[in-house]
Amino acid sequence: MTARSQKPAPSSSPSVAARIRGTWSAGTRAFARGSRVPYIVLLLLLVAFPFIDGNQSHIGIAQDAGRWILLALGLNIVVGYAGLLDLGYAAFFAIGAYSYAMLASGQFNVHVPFWFLLLASAFIAALFGVILGAPTLRLRGDYLAIVTLGFGEIVPRVFRNSSKFTGGVNGIVGVDQPFIPKVFGFPGYHFLFNPVPYYYVILAVLVISILLIINLRNSRLGRAWMAIREDEVAAASTGINTVTTKLLAFALGASFSGFAGTYYSAYLFVVTPEAFSFQAVSIVVLIMIVLGGMGNITGVIVGALIIYALQSYVLVQLPGWLNSLQSSINLPFLQGVDLGSYAQDSKYLIFGIILVGIMLLRPQGLIPSAQRKVELELGTQDEAVADLRGSA
């Protein structure tokens, strides 16, 4: 349930400063909803993390996890809030990554600053979201899923085959790394391959994103999404422009993905089309939000962390564990079997089982949103306006 007793914010003319204050006060109010203490402690811990743990590879893992969380939060807007199954989410990720890689690298010898493109690529991805969404969002849910899947297959192939612009299969190498310019006596700082500054960037982006998403969820737009998800005909008759509203969900979701894409290519120094396949991104992010609980920010974050840990740590380490276990047990019949390789090869299988299992046993996910929970247990009226209108 959303909060229904917000105190009025200090009202003044909507200057930029006031807007920022507005954001801030909303964020603090979001914290205030529960007890804000655990969140602040968590945030402080996260800020202090690089000082506590000096191992750069751990920081690297943490920032990578952060990127996945960002992706999951974005898809959650589309699937969790607006109820649109987007199977081509990776396409927007790719668009974000490539827009940065093409506009800030030696590829065309254009070097637009990272900070600008971090925002701009979100807009570019959103633009593509609108271009794809505008004609397709009036389709029924399952058609939309397949159209986005098709789009998700097209985009990496276009990047792969337009070698003149994108470096083809080899991708673009030598993407500019972010740096903080010399201003006000600050000596300037190049990120290079040090994961720590990236970690802070993604942390900041995440904190801001979460605040924005909380705002969104409790706004006019958030209510409209919920309404459309529940009953599109009633929503339309109540005065919600369903197409525009769905489009906004699509575009906002895409912009998060574009965001993550730019960040990703800057961090990795290289983009290649392989990184954006259905199997590598779209499905993984979907599993994250399905597992964690569609529509619930905490759930989505937890789901993202679990799946990230599973695919980047457990499945990578498991062969080693199993092999050492195997040699320590030393059973003759096990000697010929390479358990480790089986463990590593079972990623698809595990993902499949998670998706099917969750939908059958706990469709609301591990940490569901209250609304989604009942909804998935009891079902909603699922009838698009387009159906009702025949083939209008």
Place this chain on the structure above:
Amino acid sequence: MGTVLETRGVSKRFGGLLAVNEVDLQVEEGEIFAMIGPNGAGKTTMFNMIAGLYKPTSGQILFRGKSIYPIREFWRNYTPLLAGYYAVADRVRRGLGFGPMPLALRPHAVTTLGIARTFQNIRLFSFMSVLENVMVGEHCRMHAQVYDSLLRTPRAVSEERRVQERARDLLKFVGLERYSEEYARNLPYGHQRRLEIARALASGPRLLMLDEPAAGFNPQEKVELIQLIQQIRSQGVTIFLIEHDMKVVMEISQRIVVLDYGEKIAEGPPEQVRNDPRVVEAYLGKPA
């Protein structure tokens, strides 16, 4: 007092079935106007056409003297390409004497114009709170843009507050203020009907269309409903309802139109309609 809603020769064909045939209606400002008729007479189809869920096969619908499907509105609601196509088709049709191109505004645009409706089978947002349901109703009267929502600008915050207050007022008006935090689906049936009316009122309509508001009500609830409808009307909202319960219809409506087989067979004040032999026949059948 003028005419709020007017239909001119509106027809709707589904495949081989002519569901509504050349129906002319006039709903006057401030009245309670009822549409009755046996099952399958085309009443809900009429409603759906007015509300923009169906596109009429032919005919025109006017709201406060202006066509509900003006090309200009169309531009705003459809892609320019499609609107361009319709504009040309409209010109051609008029030129050939077929009358204007029947265009449908999308439902939300109709609501924005000032026509709100309820549904025969209640269509609330079951998993949203009662208050949120009403606030969704106010959606089309709100101005917060995406960035307002994202950044929670003072403008959005104050609007949100205003909308919430109004929603609470409306809930009080229909007598549901106690349940504002409850999921809509947890309300008893009768309350759900009232909530649907409150949600429709939230869009600030000039015309409220009620599709069988008394269905499934016991006599006591019906009495309360009649009171509510009259209160709404006294606030200057015109009421257009479909109802099967003749007691209710006869009691509250100023004028009644009767549809049968998609055609208008009678129109007039309750007494006149009740004694119209065609109406009696439509309902009870010709004695064998």
Place this chain on the structure above:
Amino acid sequence: MERPKVLAAIGVAGMVLAACGGGPQGGSQTIKGTIKIGVDMPTSGSDASDGLPTSKGAQLAVTKAGKVCGASSHTDACFTLQAMPLDDAVNGVHDPAQGAKNVQQFVSDSTVLGMVGPFNSSVARAEMPIGNSANLAMISPANTNECLTQEPSDGHCAGQAAKLRPTGKNNYFRVCTTDLIQGPAAADFASKKLSKTKVYVMNDQQTYGLGIAQNFAKQFTSDGGTVLDSNLGGFDPGSATISDFKAKMNQAKSQGADVVFFGGTTATKGGLLRKAMQGILDVPYVAGDGISGDQFLKDAAPNAANSYFTVAGPYPQKLSTAATFLTDYKAKYGEDAGAYSAQAYDAGAIIIAAISRAIDDAGGNMPTRDQVTAEVAKTKNYKGVIGTTSFDSNGDTSLKIITVYKWNPDTSKSDFADQVTVS
């Protein structure tokens, strides 16, 4: 000088213990810590038949050495050696982004002082800048794309080598020669030894595949032959199927091709292309070292005969220096060494030797990466399994030998066909 003798001992016989000067019984040695050597190859999925034997070759060098001590002045300062093998394949195919992540993992572990790898040139492009910024010594056993290290006079590399080295210093070396040698060698083989005049080229559009295809085409044309599709048959390895290849082979047949050249690897469907030719185009098939793994035979069966490939290195079975290595490898892994196992073994041994010298430079302490990289760059006349290796200023090897093999489906092995040495 004692050093060459010692190094030879490591490389040739793997007499590790002798390598530390005093041998195990030299009680003056102290173990001062652990030094890791990263090994990055595609070891899962369809790339595994190439990557795994190569990775094993490198790991063999590390396990045989066991530890590394100062080369001359600090022979008592020793470090335990440990291999850190990572897999750069994602969903079964080598992935540059995964390679980049792996190198970041090496870089962030301060005990990793060098790495062997990667296998694929496209992966190298992603990994090199990261390794370069940390000045981590990288020796690839199998990257043959010339643009990784040099700027040929015709400028077709567009300054890539420099871009891949953001710090301007070089940290990347390879023990195999480049496609500037390999591609033309294949072309010469096709036109002169096989006497073919019309080639239909296909390539997987990757760094290696496209590069070797271009070098092949250039030489084939200058040898007087015709290249039929000027687009060089670029395809998308992720989605191309046999049916697509059949379509292309129909086209090749209609244009009268008498040989097909494939730039790419088995994982990018080199075997399937060979198979697709069956019944359509019965002509020899030539490719680079990308199809050297025996998965090619399985993929191409029953049409694997009459397929040739080149390898940037000598034919180990013919080298006396390789005999011990081949036996050791078979003893440890129960299978024959792959086409690049020996190269990987030498790459590992060269890094170990360099570390050994760097320990001296560091005064018997843990050397820095800078010291190790500097010592690798100084490698001169290193006598290893595959011959004598020296690195030039680009990091390229002096050993410019290309071997041409022919697949033999009957024995499931590749037979020696030809050898080209460029001096």
Place this chain on the structure above:
Amino acid sequence: MALLEVDGIDVFYGRVQALRKVNLTVDEGEIVSLIGSNGAGKTTTLRAISGLTPPSSGQIRLRGQDISRTPAEVIVGKGVGHAPEGRRIFARMTVRENLDLGAYIRRDGQTRADLERVFTLFPRLKERHGQLAGTLSGGEQQMLAIGRALMSKPQILLLDEPSLGLAPILVDTIFQVIQDINKSGTTVLLIEQNALKALAVAGRAYVLETGRIVKEGSAKALRESPDVQKAYLGI
């Protein structure tokens, strides 16, 4: 023993209670009519009997056997034919196929005779047997729906507003046929908006109001009862 007994059933659609303790019985050979205004629960009663909307409490017995939890597809086999509201014919199949589907459950090989019987009752269907059912007129579709239900050789036929949307002349035909069907031995439970027509053919009738039976009795008595007029016209 009554052919069909509906014993105190409650039916809910979600949270809305559509039927409250409805009781009715139909004896062998009768035509029983169920009348009442829209939304009174007539259709729900038929759906409950044929198993499409099982009651949440109460019992439905066919020849004394409880069928209230039996799935619809099994109930058909027990001798309940249902021509549902809105006709629900298979529009993209031919008339003949629709009729064949009506005999889906029958394995006695006697369907030929029943087909002839339907064609005798509705000669129009015979003329149009190869035509897609969706292209039939409303009246023909209604005939098809009834014919299709007859093909299962039901002991009791449930008819949901057979006159809905039909021209008056066709209404007479349909009612004539209903009487013919009844005469040939099929019991009929009929829902009708057109109350006077229904009461003319039925022997007995029940009046439903907001999910309850408010009146029952012989058709003749009900025809004269002011309650019926009131139920419909609110007079």
Place this chain on the structure above:
Amino acid sequence: MRFFVDTLSLGITQGAVFALIALGYTLVYGIIELINFAHGDVFTIGAFIGLNLIALFGMQTWSPALLVPGLILLFAVTMALNGLLGMAIERVAYRPLRNAPRLAPLITAVGMSFFLEGVLYLVRGPNQIAYPNLFPSGSVSLGFASVGLTNLVIVAVTVVLMVGLHQFIQRTRVGRAMRATAQDRDAARLMGININRIIAITFFIGSALAAAGGIIYGFYNESISFDLGFRSGLIAFTAAVFGGIGNVVGASLGGFIIGLIIAFSTSYTSWGLQWADVIVFSILILVLVFRPTGLLGMRVPEK
């Protein structure tokens, strides 16, 4: 001319496989309005079942006289086994969600697809696996060109299966019940049709046809891999949408057209090999946007 005929026969043969898969999509969609994402992988599993049976009975070495009945048996058994798999998937993953919001079975279907792919990956590994071609390998000369016997047999088998399916759906009692269920589930129940059984049968038939497609794919390409189903499935779905989803004839037609588009664009252009997929998936999007009913899709009358 020879080149044209080669390309034509390639396109038709490829299209036959797409058509057989597309039929499964269209049947299932027609009856429960579910896009069975796992269908592509069911196709792959069909190919693998066939391969295992061939290996189990050593069919490569059978004499030609035995081979014909052997092949018929091979197809029959593979189709039956794969059909049972399809039924099992429906029972486990889709039936429990029949009344859930639409998103739920869709997500389950995606999960099922991954599960099947995962099983294949685990069991058969990532590599291309050789497949024997048991169809005759000669070719028939037409004078100006020649056509492979394999291609002819493939088209013949496909046409037989399609005609068989069409007859089954049009003429048999169960086929009628399938159509009735697709049109109106409640009315079908009133006819005494057991909906669950009919839906299970539909999955059986769809999966069986996919199995036939799988064997044919294996015979023609002589090589299969675990991830074959993802792309083939998406292309076949495009074919189903192109022909008009829910329409059996449309799916067959769509399959052949898409096969020809791919074959001609790859054969006749130098860019086709790279862009054919993009073309196909663009067709998918464009058809869905501009003509969701496809080429032959009937306009469903509004109620």
